Amino acid sequence: MSTVSVKNIDKVYQGKTHVLKDLSLAIESGEFLVLLGPSGCGKTTLLNCIAGLLDIEGGRIEIAGKDVTNKDPSDREIAMVFQSYALYPTKTVYGNMAFCLRMKKKPKSFIDKKVQETAELLQISELLHRKPATLSGGQRQRAAIGRALVRDAAVCLFDEPLSNLDAKLRTEMRIELKKLHNKLKSTFIYVTHDQVEAMTLATRIAVMDGGQFSQISTPDELYEHPANMFVARFIGSPAMNFVAGTLRLDGAKSILVTQEGLEFDVSHYPFVVRPSNGHQVVLGLRPESFHRPTGKGATYQLTNGILEPLGATVLYYCQLGGTDVVVSFNPSDLQGVKTDQALEVSIDLDALSIFDAATELRL
Amino acid sequence: MAKVKGTSFVHRHAASLAVVPVMLIALVFYFGSAVWSMVMSMTASKIFPDMTFVGMKQYIRLFSDALWALSLSNLGWYALGSLGSLVLGFFLAVMLESNLAGERFFKTVFLYPMAVSLIITGLVWQWLFNPSMGLQQFFRDLGLQDFDFNLVGKKETVMWALVIASIWQSTGFYMVLSSAGIKGIDSEVWAASRIDGISKLRMYIEVIIPMMKFTFLTSFVLLSIGAVKAYDIIVAMTNGGPGGHSELPSYYIVDMYVNRQNIGMGAAGSTILLALVLGFILLFAAINLLSKKKE
C-alpha cells in the first residue's frame, strides 16, 4: 500500500498569490504519475507540498493511507530526486547514500549491504568512493537516484530530474527510469515540462495549467481525446492543428463547415455534449491524421507547402483552406511531390477532436 | 611617414601602454621600496642612509632588543585572539541564515564598526575601559565591588583589550564572508537534507563546515595579515603601553623610523614583516591552488 492522495489542497504565497487552487488527486500504488505543464503552472509547488517541503494553506495530504499533512518531510516515507541532483558536495557517493540511513541509526552492516545493492542496481558500484564534483551529469543523476532508493521509501518523487542532461543522455536515463519503475513497483511521482518524457514514462499524466489540473488521464487518452485545447496544444509534437468552423446539424448528419467553406462530415463523432446547430467550434487535427487519398471519402487540398525532411518522417508546412497547418507524412507518401503544386489528401475523420470555440473544452 | 607609423604603434599597443602606469607603480613603489628596505637592513644606516655593508648585524641588534621580541609575541597573541572575530562571525552568520525576520537589521548592526576609523575604535574602547568612569565603574555600581575590568592599564591584560576592540571591529566582516559561504550551498541540498531527516546541526558539521574550509583558511590568512598591519588601533588605544606590552611590530617599525630615527633597524624590522606577509601569501596561494584542484 503506497497510495498518495491529495485532497482539496490550496497553496498561497505571501498571502496573495494563489498558486494551487483546490487540487485533488488520487494516486494508486505502483503508479508512475507525471505532473506535466509549462513553467509556472504549479507542478513543482505541488510536488514540494506532497514532499512536505512547503506548507499548505488548506486541504490534506495522505500517503499510504496516513494523514501526513502536518508531518515533517522525513516522516512521510518518501524519497526525492532533485533537478540539480542536490548531492551533499563534501561526501562521497557512498556517504551520500548512507547519510540518511546513518541518521536513522541503522546498523553498519545493514547500511553497507543496502548501499552496495542499490549501487549495483544503478551500475554505480565503481563510483561509490568518488565525490560528486568529480562525476559527470549522468553519474550524478544515478547517484541522486541511488540516494533516494536506498531508503526503500514507498513513494519516490522526481523534480525534473533529467532536465540538466544533454539530449542523448536524457533518452538513455528515461529508459533506465522506466525499467527501474517496472522492477521496483513503487509509486513514482514525476514532474516535467517535457511532453515526450511524460508520454514515454507515465502510466498516468496530470496536465497542469495555472495551478489547476487540465486533465488527468493515460498518455493515449490524452493524445487521442484531449479534454481541452490547452492539453491538445501541449501534447504531441508537432502540435495539433486548429481550424475554426461552424457546426451544421442536419437530422442524423453533422457537418463541420470551416470559415473557408471546407466541409467535414462528423456524423460519427462521439460528442460528449450534444451541440446545437450553428455552434462555433474549433476542429483539431493531428499532423498524423492526414493521408494520401485512398479513394473513398472526401479529399482536401493542401497548398503553399514547404517540406522539412526529418528522416523517418517528413513535415509538410502548408495551408488547409486559409489556415496554416503542419502535416506529418511517411517519406514514401511524398515521392514525386512538388511543393509548388497543391497536394490532395484525405483526412482520418475518426482521429479528430472538436472543441467549443468559446470555452475551449472538448465537445 | 614616421608620424603615421608612430600613431599606429600607439593604437596597436594601446592596451599594453595602458597598464604601464600601474606596472611602473608596482615595480618602483612596491618592489623598489621592498628591495630598498632589504638593502638598507644590511647597512650601517642610522639617521641618514649609509651604504656601509654590515651583514646581519642590524638583525642581531633587532632581535636582541627585548621590545622587538615582546612585539613579536604580542603579535602572536593578537592574531590568535582576533580569531575570535572569525568564530563569532561564523556563528552570527549561521543564526542569521536560518531565515529570521530582521536579518538586515542585525547585519547592519554587526557591520557598522567596519565603516569607522580604527582611530575611533581605539578611542571609544579606551574610554569604555576607563577604570573610574567606564565599564568597570558601571559594574561596580551594580554591586560587583571587586569587578576588575581595567584591561588597558595593566601589562598582563592590555592585549586582551586590543583583541576585544579588534573583534568588535572586524566580526561583521567575517560574518559577511561566512554568510556568502553558507549561501553558496544549493537550496535543493537543504531540501534533500529535510527529506533525508538530517538535522541542521548535522548538516553544518558534516556538510557545510567541511565545504567552507577554504573560506575559513582564506579568512585566517586575511586575519593574520590584518594583525601584521595593525597600527592605528594601538596609537589610539594604548600607544604601545604600558611599558611596551601592547607594542606590535608594525608600531615598533614606525617608531624606529620616525622617533628613534634608526633606518637600519627599521629596515630590518620591515624585512621581517615582509617575510611574514610573504609567508602568508604563499599559504594563501597554496590554498587557492588546492581549492582549484579540488574543483
Place this chain on the structure above:
Amino acid sequence: MKIDPSIRSQMILPNRVPSKNPVSKTVFYLLLSVFAVLFAMPLYVMIVTSLKSMDEIRMGHIFALPITPSFDAWDMAWNKAASGFDNAGLKSGFWNSVIILIPSLAMSVAFSSVCGYALACWNVKMGNFLLMALLVCAFIPFQVIMYPLIKMSVAVKLYNTSFGVSVVHTVLALPILTMIFKNYFASIPEELIKASRVDGGRFWGTFVYVVLPLSPNIMIVVAIMQITGIWNDFLVGLTFGNVKAYPMTVNLNNITQTQTGVRVYNVYMAAAMLTAIPPLLIYFFSGKMFIRGITAGALKG
C-alpha cells in the same frame, strides 16, 4: 498564470521556509539580540558621552542618558579643540580630508579601471605576471614601504603636501582596485568587446562607449570603498601630510592625545562622532554596496 520572480525564488527555496522549531528560533533571536546590543553599545556610549558635561561624566554612569543634553562638546570639538597646528577644532581637518580625498579618488579610479580593463578585455603582454605582482603588492604592509616612499616623495617635493598624501593613497589603492576592476570587466561578455572592435572601436572607444556604460555599479562600490578607506586613514596622513593641513583622523588623534589639562571625554567623543559621521552615513545609505566593496576587496584577490 505568470508568477513574479520574487515568489518564484521562494518556490524553489524550500529551506527558506520558517524553521518549524520555535525553541531554536527563540534562542537565536535572544543570542542575536544580546550581540546586537553589545555591538551597538560603543556607538551609544559615544553619543551619550558627547552630549554630557564633564561633571556628569565624572559621576561614572557611562550608560546613563545625559541629564541636560548639550552640544557644547560638539561645538568645542568642531571649532576650538587643540587639534594640531591652529588649534581651531576639527573643522579645518574636515576640509583637509576632503581636499585629500577628491584627487586620490579620481586618480585611483582612473588608473585602476583603465588597467583592469586592459587586463580583462585585451591581450596584454605579461598580463598574468602583472596580476600576480599586484596580488603580492596588495598584501605588503604599508610600514614596509613607508620609509622609501617618504624619501621618494621628498625627492619630488610632494612630501608634506596634501597632494602628496593623495598620491600615496592612490599608490596604495591601485593593486586591489585594479584586481577588482579586472574581475568585474572579465564578466562582461566577450562578444560585446568583439562586436565593438568589429564596429571599429579601438581601445579607448570600446572603454568609453561599451565598458563604462556597463559599470556604474562597480564604480559606486569602488568609490564607497575608497571614500571610507581614505577618510578613515591615519598613518598615511600623519607621515606624509602637511603639518598645517592634517586630515581629520590625525586631528582627532591630536585632540585626544593632548596631554595638557584634564581629559575631556565629552569633547573626545564628540570629535570621534564628527569624524565617524561621513563614513557612517555612507554605510547606512549604501547598504549592500558597502558589503560588496569589502568582500570584493578581500576575496577576489
